[in-house]
Amino acid sequence: MSSRAVQHFVAAALVGVAAFSLAGEPKELFAKFLEKPGKETYLAALKAVTEAEGYDPYSSDLDDLWPLIKEGKFQEAREKREKAMPNLLLSPRAHGLAAMAAEALDDAAKAKSEREAAAKCIEGILATGDGSPDKPYLVARVSDEYDLLRHLKKARTSQGLHHKDGKSFDVMNCADGTEVWFDITVVFDSLSKRLKGKEK
Numbered sequence: 001m002s003s004r005a006v007q008h009f010v011a012a013a014l015v016g017v018a019a020f021s022l023a024g025e026p027k028e029l030f031a032k033f034l035e036k037p038g039k040e041t042y043l044a045a046l047k048a049v050t051e052a053e054g055y056d057p058y059s060s061d062l063d064d065l066w067p068l069i070k071e072g073k074f075q076e077a078r079e080k081r082e083k084a085m086p087n088l089l090l091s092p093r094a095h096g097l098a099a100m101a102a103e104a105l106d107d108a109a110k111a112k113s114e115r116e117a118a119a120k121c122i123e124g125i126l127a128t129g130d131g132s133p134d135k136p137y138l139v140a141r142v143s144d145e146y147d148l149l150r151h152l153k154k155a156r157t158s159q160g161l162h163h164k165d166g167k168s169f170d171v172m173n174c175a176d177g178t179e180v181w182f183d184i185t186v187v188f189d190s191l192s193k194r195l196k197g198k199e200k
Helices: 003-013 026-035 039-050 061-070 073-081 092-104 108-127 142-151 185-199
Strands: 155-164 167-173 178-181
Touching: 026 039, 026 073, 039 108, 039 185, 061 092, 073 092, 092 108, 092 142, 092 178, 108 142, 142 178, 155 185, 167 185
Parallel strands: none
Antiparallel strands: 155 167, 167 178
């Protein structure tokens, strides 16, 4: 990919992010991740997202997007996704849905960049581990776990929450007899903080 093409791809994928000020210069971190997806760049972008003031890994943003697309409200879906930033910045599914909306709106360049961003988000998650108990994958949202399983062509049969050494893990039992581990410590801690806040 040429330097000019990379710049165009990064600029298109960052639409909707500029309005947010995240820890660690997220625009630059996300841009670096898109240019060179890997463990280091993904973790840097992940840290920026999870440390954002409005971080909510259990938000209904993704659930709200699909009905809009099914109803043909593509511009509404696009706007909804952009307003959901930074929560959906690293969500493969969010970028995939954004690509569908862009295609319907005859925005071929945006559709292409969003499809590539979705693939890179999957690549980033894969770079964080191997899904074993010792090297679990790291994600920003529980929905990312399902997206990765779909990419790996694994069918989930059950799901369990495990706590070990001060960390929280989602363990997916799959139809092929394997387990896939995800480190959701940050995700789970965010939920715990929200629940405690409601109790006050």
